[in-house]
Amino acid sequence: MRKFVIDCDTGTDDAIALMAAFGCEEIEILGITSVNGNVNEDNVSRNNLNMCEYLGWEVPVCRGAAYPFTMGFRNSSDQTHGKTGLGSVVIPEAVSHTFDRRISSRFLYEKAVECQGELELLVTGPMTNIAAAIIQYPDFAKLIKHLWFMGGAVYGGNVLPTAEFNIWVDPEAALTVFSSGIPLTMVGLDVTLKAIMTREDIEELRANGSKAAVLTADLLEFMEKRFARGGEDIIMHDALALAAAVYPECLQYRDYWMDVETRGDYTRGHTYADVRNKLNRQPNVRVATEIDVPAFRRWLVDKICLCK
């Protein structure tokens, strides 16, 4: 069975990606690592812990980076994910599940060693933890079979016209990951902005009635209301990165040489893809460029309903 660690900044859509991941029988989730991003790391790691207890997942949850590499951005509250990260949705505080004692970068490294080259990573937040593992453990990058991440865009952005949030939060960390030699698949705004769920999906999930399906329906409804207020649509950024890993058929891909802009008065956090191969360099990222939206929605609803 394929082995994964999920590194996330839960986060409404991270939460849905987690539930879908636990519905995928073909993968084993070895742990969840937390990072500052959608909300601050305290809230992110609490959300991860609370979800594990609420949904009965027996996996380690680790604390992770509280700041990006250059300290700049630490989220305290966010319009998109609400104050604590799960929008208006409240789940019970974990009472028996406790944090793993290892910091995320150490945990990632130990799992990489244990899996002997078979570990895959799903990264749905800023890349601080992954980069911290890379720069502290010389053999880490070589031990990762593949890293699937939500972040960046070949064209466009959300925080800035040319920068996507996860990369913009910690461009230096992203650059370190892009330069590491780890095989990468990028699921960026080029495709995620199209991964929009519908009222139909919400109703199907609610009708299913399982804890995970109802929680997902609640999160999607928060997003639906957010959209009605002029905020972001019911977009499944992070679950689409999971889909790239376990249901790759719903996406199409191109291989590009990519790098991250870390300077730039207006462009810091931009992911540069050499789309015309002008630099004639070996591609280092597989980039999702097209999405079959109905197929993705069907897959996601099914996996959530399978989540135990």
Place this chain on the structure above:
Amino acid sequence: MSVKRPIIIDCDTGTDDAIAIIAALGCEEISILGLTSVNGNVSENYTSQNNLDMMEYLDRDIPVFHGAWLPLKASRDTGAGDNVHGKTGLGDVELPRAERRKMEGERAAEFIYRMALRYPGQLEIIATGPLTNVALAIIEHDDIKALIRKIYFMGGATEGGNVTPSAEFNIWVDPEACHTVLASGIPTVMVGLNVSNQATMGNGEIERLRGYGSREGRLAADIIHYQMNRFGIGIGFSRMHDPLTLAAALYPECLSFRECFVDAECRGDYTRGHTYVDLRNRSGRQPNCSVAVGIDVEKFREWLCERIRRAGE
């Protein structure tokens, strides 16, 4: 107070790092909790091995830790240092390879955080290389800021540089880490080239150190001798950048300081790694660093030789 000051030395040993470590061994007022290693003067596999070899050669029970082997922003063209410190970091000085001692399992950043928790408000860090390990400990632990008493670092300059006209090596290797440390709110003390370039030792000191008849004295003398004669050009003196940083912590009387706002330039096509030291308070920003601006070289030399002597007793 008879309680010893708890100190971690974070270093990229490194010729003058080694001399700083030897001198620290002669300081009774401190307890050296560990040596944490970082990429810098030479790559991390050498700096950590040098630290381990030194502790075995000098028979000291101080744990040695692996640390970052790349800077925070690890782009493809990231290279390890130059050959100022020779291929392995100690110039032409060869220590016996450690046989009994092993590297600790924890990484530098983990150890720094654990010691910060054990000595809340007391832990001091003397950093003589790039600040990658210290920055990692800060970004991974939001509560560490209130736990560390002070960070003394060798790096930067109020003006000038050595790698580029405006950048000093340690900061230039990892400007982002320096920025993070300076932005953290932890009290910092900077010992830059503006003072450390004046902190020289020469043939007189070599003789004196050899005269102690100890392994510590001989090792320090051999390193200084290498530094004076490297590249086949005798330069007549050797600069004690890192021992001066130790002095800032333990013998601040040999230096004078100014409270300033300091930051590291992380962009800049030509100025990346520059330390901006706002000596005239033009930025209006709150000072975040005590910057060494003056040095009494004679006092410093005397102190350093004396500490190396005590280390060998």
